[in-house]
Amino acid sequence: METILKVNKLNKSFRGHHVIRDVSFEVYAGEVFGFLGPNGAGKTTTIKMIMGFVYPDSGEITICGHTLNKEYEEAMQCVGGIVESPELYKNLSGFTNLKMYGRLHPGVTDARIYEAVKLVGMEKRANEKVKKYSLGMKQRIGLAQGILHKPKLLILDEPTNGLDPAGIKELRTIIREMAAKDNTAVFVSSHLLSEMELMCDRVAIIDKGVIIGEKRVDELKTLGTGERYDYGVSDAEAALALLREQGLSAEKLSPKNGLEFITVKTEANGLPEITYKLLSAGISVYTVSREENSLEDAFINLTGGGNTIA
Amino acid sequence: MRKLLSLYQNEMGKVLRKVSVLVVMILLFVIIGGCAMVRKGTESFSSTYSIDYSEMAQYYDRYAKEHAEEVSAARMKLGTIDHVNDQETFVYTASMLITHLKDQKCSELISLLYKTVAGSGAQYSNMFDSSIDKTVTRIYNELYYNNDNEPDLSTPEALAEEELRINTAAESLKPEIDSLKILMTAVTFRELLDNQLEVYKEYGRDDGSYEIFNEVYGWLDKYADDVKVEHSDYIMTRIDKYVSNTVSLKRAAEPAAGKHGVSFSEESLRRETALIEYAFRHGTVVTDAARSIAPENNRETMNYLCGIGTFVIAALVIMLAGSSISSEMNNGSIKSLIIAPVRRGKIFAAKGLMLLTVQTALLLYDYLLTLLFTGTLFGFRNFGTLVFYAFGQAHGIPYLLAALLSLMLDGLAIGLFAAAAMALSAATHNTAVSVTLPMLGFFGGMIVEVIMQLGGSEPYIGALIPTHNLLNLHIFHGVPSIFFFFAADFETNASVTPLFSWIYVLLLLTALVWCARDAFCRRDIT
Numbered sequence: 072m073e074t075i076l077k078v079n080k081l082n083k084s085f086r087g088h089h090v091i092r093d094v095s096f097e098v099y100a101g102e103v104f105g106f107l108g109p110n111g112a113g114k115t116t117t118i119k120m121i122m123g124f125v126y127p128d129s130g131e132i133t134i135c136g137h138t139l140n141k142e143y144e145e146a147m148q149c150v151g152g153i154v155e156s157p158e159l160y161k162n163l164s165g166f167t168n169l170k171m172y173g174r175l176h177p178g179v180t181d182a183r184i185y186e187a188v189k190l191v192g193m194e195k196r197a198n199e200k201v202k203k204y205s206l207g208m209k210q211r212i213g214l215a216q217g218i219l220h221k222p223k224l225l226i227l228d229e230p231t232n233g234l235d236p237a238g239i240k241e242l243r244t245i246i247r248e249m250a251a252k253d254n255t256a257v258f259v260s261s262h263l264l265s266e267m268e269l270m271c272d273r274v275a276i277i278d279k280g281v282i283i284g285e286k287r288v289d290e291l292k293t294l295g296t297g298e299r300y301d302y303g304v305s306d307a308e309a310a311l312a313l314l315r316e317q318g319l320s321a322e323k324l325s326p327k328n329g330l331e332f333i334t335v336k337t338e339a340n341g342l343p344e345i346t347y348k349l350l351s352a353g354i355s356v357y358t359v360s361r362e363e364n365s366l367e368d369a370f371i372n373l374t375g376g377g378n379t380i381a
Numbered sequence: 382m383r384k385l386l387s388l389y390q391n392e393m394g395k396v397l398r399k400v401s402v403l404v405v406m407i408l409l410f411v412i413i414g415g416c417a418m419v420r421k422g423t424e425s426f427s428s429t430y431s432i433d434y435s436e437m438a439q440y441y442d443r444y445a446k447e448h449a450e451e452v453s454a455a456r457m458k459l460g461t462i463d464h465v466n467d468q469e470t471f472v473y474t475a476s477m478l479i480t481h482l483k484d485q486k487c488s489e490l491i492s493l494l495y496k497t498v499a500g501s502g503a504q505y506s507n508m509f510d511s512s513i514d515k516t517v518t519r520i521y522n523e524l525y526y527n528n529d530n531e532p533d534l535s536t537p538e539a540l541a542e543e544e545l546r547i548n549t550a551a552e553s554l555k556p557e558i559d560s561l562k563i564l565m566t567a568v569t570f571r572e573l574l575d576n577q578l579e580v581y582k583e584y585g586r587d588d589g590s591y592e593i594f595n596e597v598y599g600w601l602d603k604y605a606d607d608v609k610v611e612h613s614d615y616i617m618t619r620i621d622k623y624v625s626n627t628v629s630l631k632r633a634a635e636p637a638a639g640k641h642g643v644s645f646s647e648e649s650l651r652r653e654t655a656l657i658e659y660a661f662r663h664g665t666v667v668t669d670a671a672r673s674i675a676p677e678n679n680r681e682t683m684n685y686l687c688g689i690g691t692f693v694i695a696a697l698v699i700m701l702a703g704s705s706i707s708s709e710m711n712n713g714s715i716k717s718l719i720i721a722p723v724r725r726g727k728i729f730a731a732k733g734l735m736l737l738t739v740q741t742a743l744l745l746y747d748y749l750l751t752l753l754f755t756g757t758l759f760g761f762r763n764f765g766t767l768v769f770y771a772f773g774q775a776h777g778i779p780y781l782l783a784a785l786l787s788l789m790l791d792g793l794a795i796g797l798f799a800a801a802a803m804a805l806s807a808a809t810h811n812t813a814v815s816v817t818l819p820m821l822g823f824f825g826g827m828i829v830e831v832i833m834q835l836g837g838s839e840p841y842i843g844a845l846i847p848t849h850n851l852l853n854l855h856i857f858h859g860v861p862s863i864f865f866f867f868a869a870d871f872e873t874n875a876s877v878t879p880l881f882s883w884i885y886v887l888l889l890l891t892a893l894v895w896c897a898r899d900a901f902c903r904r905d906i907t
Contacts, residue, residue, distance in 0.1 A: 157716075
């Protein structure tokens with residue numbers, strides 16, 4: 072597979088705070104690559120480095136074989152995308168915004184602009200001024216801008232923000248089609264696991280500026296799904312040993328309000344049996360609560376518990 | 382280059398959609414048109430009551446205000462000058478009255494004045510060259526003492542008859558009277574030359590000025606037969622300057638002289654004499670009309686109106702420059718530029734080119750509007766030639782071209798502050814700061830300059846204020862400063878040279894552009 076984007080040992084500090092540490096990954100032609108992480112993990116900073124907004128302290132970014140800091144224009148010629156929210160010139164129409172951007176890329180004709188506008192479903196509103204657009208409409212025009220010159224690498228930072236469910240579905244379709252038909256490498260960042268599952272082929276997970284794992288989505292699905300129940304018990308260590316002995320997946324949690332807690336992965340119908348076993352072993356159960364399976368759980372699973380997320 | 386042009390095209394597209402540009406264009410039209418009409422409306426008033434700082438102009442003003450009565454009183458005064466002790470004063474007064482009366486078309490008074498001149502001249506004919514003597518005698522005889530018996534003027538009829546006779550004679554003698562004026566001027570000049578020499582002897586200084594005076598006198602002698610009568614007015618004005626120089630020289634020789642020295646130098650003398658020579662060579666009158674703030678002619682109106690427009694344009698360009706980067710940073714629209722396959726240096730260059738284009742286009746618009754209004758209201762044909770001193774000689778340039786070049790030089794001053802605004806915009810991403818500080822610098826510099834002008838020149842401080850070097854001369858004195866830039870001294874005659882100014886201004890501009898570019902290109906956009 073052709074490597075379109077290669078990020079190698081990127082580092083970046085802001086005012087002495089090391090926010091990106093040795094970040095490395097590759098994105099291949101024809102795949103949708105997800106960049107997953109909680110807010111503040113370093114997703115946008117990494118994207119900004121790839122797109123030329125922020126200069127890395129060290130490391131190298133190569134796009135389509137061109138090193139960003141040496142062959143900037145050649146490298147950026149292959150890139151299209153949206154960083155954070157798409158900000159356009161509000162006093163100009165969507166079409167004029169696209170035309171201005173298109174001037175900077177060879178071969179972008181008016182016909183191509185209309186094609187891109189149609190693709191994102193904005194053909195009826197493209198001639199209105201941007202200030203009249205909703206957030207979702209701006210997202211669509213932003214996406215049209217990103218794909219205008221048929222880039223080999225499409226970078227989308229939180230692209231579903233502001234889109235309604237129908238819009239999200241359309242976006243997903245567009246992205247998948249670009250990857251499949253045009254062999255475009257799509258780099259998508261998000262903090263929503265479900266979004267990544269539906270959209271991506273592969274994901275990298277970043278936290279505190281460090282890539283903590285890289286998996287295919289089908290692997291992610293098996294690790295990140297399922298229900299979880301938290302037990303407030305009198306002896307967490309004994310409870311943990313008992314449940315693991317029974318072949319259940321359980322972890323110890325931090326104590327809260329003087330109670331020790333464990334968390335158990337199970338279906339709802341397994342609860343009576345677990346509770347019975349704990350009580351039979353002389354371990355008091357004070358509370359049982361159902362918890363949503365969080366992104367952090369997925370991360371923990373992905374990294375085998377080696378890297379925890381606070 | 383293609384990408385730079387595309388970026389430039391985008392920047393122009395954005396700025397042309399800004400309401401502020403349209404507002405400024407309308408504002409310029411209204412202000413320039415309005416001011417032109419106000420000046421036209423006050424033209425007659427102003428031309429009569431013109432304010433000029435020269436001694437002679439003060440006389441004009443005084444006499445103009447008091448009209449016929451005062452003129453009559455002056456005539457009587459002149460008539461009583463039997464023994465002219467102060468010839469310098471006499472010639473000044475005579476010249477002043479001649480000019481004034483010529484303007485008023487009072488041929489009667491002119492003839493009487495010439496009669497007086499002739500009478501006084503006759504008594505001091507030994508002071509004059511033989512050619513003057515000859516002319517004076519002829520006028521003397523023709524006008525007044527054409528017979529041995531003085532006419533009986535006891536009756537009104539006889540007086541009227543004598544007046545008519547004198548007027549008729551004066552008309553026929555006009556060429557000779559004109560010639561006399563010139564020669565009288567030459568004599569006055571020679572007198573001053575002698576005075577100057579005495580000053581040098583008294584204070585033990587000889588900086589070569591005497592030689593220059595002598596040289597000028599030679600020109601006067603040489604060209605006296607060819608010049609036209611109006612040249613004498615010009616020469617009188619120049620002599621007025623020499624008198625000032627003499628006074629300054631005296632002051633300089635005294636220990637208590639001003640801390641910044643004197644406004645007298647060999648170079649300034651050379652400039653003056655070069656201008657005189659030019660006038661004689663080309664038969665052109667070089668006036669100091671620009672020193673006046675009254676609309677004496679359309680050239681001055683051009684200067685005045687162009688200057689007003691410059692302020693409005695400066696405000697807009699600084700505003701555009703100050704917001705050029707920061708506003709796009711703040712509203713996020715810079716993103717679409719950054720993700721384009723162009724280096725930031727090109728984005729910066731495109732923005733700079735856009736500002737330059739807007740500024741130049743508005744200055745041209747200012748110029749054309751001014752020309753249109755001035756020409757329509759005051760006439761298109763009276764702009765003439767601007768004479769300036771550079772590289773040791775006087776040169777002439779069509780005034781309209783000079784005004785255009787001067788306006789472009791104003792653009793350089795505006796450019797300095799626009800570059801500062803861009804640098805602040807890129808560094809702070811704060812539009813308010815980026816616009817306000819350069820505005821304060823630009824207009825504050827002007828205010829400081831005005832205060833300095835009122836309170837006495839401080840050339841070393843002034844030299845550090847860009848507007849002092851670039852804009853002030855144009856705005857406040859109506860003199861296209863570009864030409865004085867090549868001259869050896871400023872209005873203040875400071876020891877700061879034009880070379881210093883050029884280097885200072887260009888270095889400042891380069892530094893500001895570099896800072897702005899650096900702030901934009903090297904900083905992270907977070």
